[in-house]
Amino acid sequence: MATTSRPDALTFEVADLIGRVVTQYHIEYEQAAARQSLTGAQAKVLRLLALEPIPMRRLAEKLQCEPSNVTGIVDRLESRGLVERRPDPHDRRVKLAAATEEGASTMHQLRESLNSAQEPLARLSGQERETLRDLLRRMLGEEAGTPDEYRELSLSTVPGTP
Numbered sequence: 001m002a003t004t005s006r007p008d009a010l011t012f013e014v015a016d017l018i019g020r021v022v023t024q025y026h027i028e029y030e031q032a033a034a035r036q037s038l039t040g041a042q043a044k045v046l047r048l049l050a051l052e053p054i055p056m057r058r059l060a061e062k063l064q065c066e067p068s069n070v071t072g073i074v075d076r077l078e079s080r081g082l083v084e085r086r087p088d089p090h091d092r093r094v095k096l097a098a099a100t101e102e103g104a105s106t107m108h109q110l111r112e113s114l115n116s117a118q119e120p121l122a123r124l125s126g127q128e129r130e131t132l133r134d135l136l137r138r139m140l141g142e143e144a145g146t147p148d149e150y151r152e153l154s155l156s157t158v159p160g161t162p
Helices: 009-035 040-051 056-063 067-079 101-112 115-122 126-139
Strands: 083-088 091-099
Touching: 009 040, 009 101, 040 056, 040 067, 040 083, 040 091, 040 101, 056 067, 056 091, 067 083, 091 101
Parallel strands: none
Antiparallel strands: 083 091
């Protein structure tokens, strides 16, 4: 009969610490979203769309949910003027969801209000943040390095403002 080794105390501690950081981030993210009159799900969709226009089906994949769920969320964001649907210039059968200028500005305000989520990372040097990022990506089975979508992200600029 095969035996499996139990995780050691360090593994349990690391898993617990990751869980606590994630919980802290989610609580603050939900609170920041509420200050912008958004649900957590709406804020997540707007966060992705503020980076780039995304086909509805791919948006559902990124959120790991059914496309019908994304449709309802995008409908509500669109009714508030935060998101718009437009045809994909490469395939007119596909609809892209995209943040409007107001949506990008709302997302910028939400990001700016995420103090405690940013504060623990601010305690780390740039090199330490890169190492942490690479370790987390390795844990997820992803390649190290920064994806282009994050390279383009600048918290100091908002579309439509100088």
